[in-house]
Amino acid sequence: MNRKIYIANQDISLAEYCPSIDNSDYYACWQDPDTRNGYNYQMSCSPEEFNSLPIRSRFLAVILCNENKESIGIVSLSPESSLPDLAIMLYRPYRGKGYGTSAFALAAKYCLETFHLECLYAGCYESNTASRKMLKACGFVPHPEGNCHETHYLTGEPVIQYDFVLYRMPAVKITPITCDTDRSNIARCILESLTDWFGIPDAREEYIAGSAGKPFFCAFESTKPVGFIYLKETGRHTVELAVMGVLKEHHRSGIGRELFQAAKREARRLGYSFLQVKTVQMGRYDNYDATNQFYISLGFKEFEVFPTLWDEWNPCQIYIMSI
Secondary structure, three states: OOOOEEEEOOOEEEEEOOHHHHHHHHHHHHOOHHHHHHHOOOOOOOHHHHHHOOOOOOEEEEEEEOOOOOEEEEEEEOOOOOOOEEEEEEOHHHOOOOHHHHHHHHHHHHHHHHOOOOEEEEEEEOOOHHHHHHHHHOOOEEOOOOOEEEEOOOOOOEEEEEEEEEEOOOOOEEEEOOOHHHHHHHHHHHHOOOOOOOOOHHHHHHHHHOOOOOOEEEEEEOOEEEEEEEEEEOOOOEEEEEEEEEOHHHOOOOHHHHHHHHHHHHHHHOOOOEEEEEEEOOOOOHHHHHHHHHHHHHOOEEEEEEEEEEEOOEEEEEEEEEO
């Protein structure tokens, strides 16, 4: 069957949901205890009753694996009469493999753009640490009004649902910068506002000076620089993501990903085979743990740790990816 494809990346597609084909997998997933716990809900109807239920979601799509066209899960957006709440179900064989984050990010992008939404909502229960990581990796932030207190669908015991929201990314333009003066001024403007990450003045000045002559991209909101990235060659076939910075108020808005994609395309154009990045090893500081998670979500893999390259308090973790 030829399904309509709503949105896709290199690994998965979000495609038209066809009840006659997809209802059986969808219903079976509802019978999975992990799904019930994840939704704090038990589907009690029969398969026949399930098949007769109308589709109330304003968006319902099947997640397809591009490699084999297998259906691996479902994404849905709540009915139009309610707040736009995005949800996902992955079928058991495909959990823990990164498909959830990839699919949820695609669904969020599609829903924000197609339905002209200012924000999206999502939630997960306190025991579901994997879902919390997924939401954060997709740019969702804690709901400003806090969390919901509910009761467990089986035990009646109190449970907390962590509520998150994703705001529409400000309109930004990613632009290559070719003037060294502009590179220096942009790098200084951004890095001097990020002292939690670039708090050592001498090191910060080295990063600023090092931008000269490098492949450099800036994210502009109107005429204001809000983020930048530049690359540095470290070998014949390898280029390093030397520095990237995004103003703190724009963190988790997708700007970092846009900058990275521009730099990655440029690295490919220049003929490099590998991209690497350095940061402080996971487990040392919360802000750097978030940076590690960001690089992992981009597709970087752990390569090596140099315990004293910078100093013993800041072990250097190197990530690498093939491009």
